Amino acid sequence: MKKNLIRTMAIALGLAIAAPASAQFNLGKAISAGKKAVQAATLTDAQMAAYVKESVDWMDANNPVTPDDDPYTIRLKKLTDGLNDVEGIPLNFKVYRVIDVNAFACADGSVRVFSSLMDIMSDDELLGIIGHEIGHVAKHHSKNAFRTELMTGALKDGIASTGGVAAALTDSQLGQLSESLINAKYSQKQEKEADDYGYQFLKSHGKNPWGMVQAFEKFQKMEAEAGASSSYINKMFSSHPETKERIKRMTERCTKDGIARPAESK
Template sequence: MKLKQTLLAFAIMGACTLTAQAQLKINTKTIGSAAKAVQAATLSNEDVVAYTKEYITWMDENNPVAPANDELAKRLANLTKGLSSYDGLQLNFKVYLVRDVNAFACADGSVRVCAGLLQAMSDNEVLGVIGHEIGHVKNQDSKDAFRTALLTSALKEGVSSQGGTAAALSDSQLGEVSEKIANMSFSRKQESQADDYGYKFLKDNNVNPWYMSMAFERLVELSGGGAEAGFTKKLFSSHPDTQKRVAEMAKKAEKDGFKKPE
């Protein structure tokens, strides 16, 4: 399968898993219903989630979403069967047919996995990455990053200047937001906590948590060279100390008495 590169910076929520080679797609379409009157100082969690929903809709419209009969879409549907909700979050999954070794989750429970990641990893490793991304959502990292991006780009002028009425985001504003997020990264501590979350996520889903360590190991391998190396570089630069994380997750699995799968 020949895959396109991602059209968009994998903004939201995926500050930890940004694409290399991303290009922002900007047009003039206005999005809207969720973008209600908001003042920077009073941007509530609900507002942030509402903007997130508008954003993921926009992402899905602007990225090549795999149709239901696509092999990778079927594979993702299969491996996430029974995962319509987890830890209070209503989840929905889609595959983007792009080469990036990447995935992200949003505050509204949307999880998007790139074809490149599915092709590079086994089902259980992909689940580990999904668990890690959901961890960023549950730990509020995603929301905080998105809020910061909104307040320092699209909403920086404040909506009060518009008389407190609608603050619909245009596509160019969304482009600005995604660019902002593309330049953010989570802290080592946030990453480490998301790893722990992913580990528990695997256990909760009756998957050997060794796969958390193995997923990162796969990333280390991929960054080693080959045509796809460029696509994992960015993922890496924002995931510092990956080797250390491989070791930490392996140690945890060992301590918990799990045997490394062959």
């Protein structure tokens, strides 16, 4: 049975390993691990792209992607019409039919939206989330997070570039890397950058950036009223106590630009 990534727990990018004081230090292994880390750190853009593509392909093969004639796919294609690329990176969109409320974007421009998120979001709100996720791609947050996971894997599992050719990944490694793409968490600065870029991206493509504010407000309300939680709410807000300030700042920007707020979703 294929593994469903969405229902697994998020893994930590950094692992602390404690060893007894009496353990013998193996200099050869330490040098080897350090060499692999350097190799991972100096992966070329082409090798990075190959790893990202392999991970995205693995996710698409191991999760239920809605077909072209599915209402979810039809809705997403209609909403993202005209959103073809960002900073020269071609965008592609797919829906995973899963129970978690989530969405993510990868360094190669692959944007994946979960059906359960679509169920609770209006069109404007959904576009707001997509714009925000695209902001992470444009600002290279997604790429840097993926590189960090590769480096961690290089130290832990020996993923490295050998002779200029990217080492092949095992199924287990692909699962771990793919999960890191889904559950990537960003700093307050990165979230702000993604907000700002997403706002301008949506505006420049004739989409209403108020949807980003409304989506944030909806998540905040869900969490406050029902104690609702999801991986997306957690990664977006749990470590960001200034959520109200983010909403306020984006609201002021929409107002200053004279953009009308769309009607509230039911």
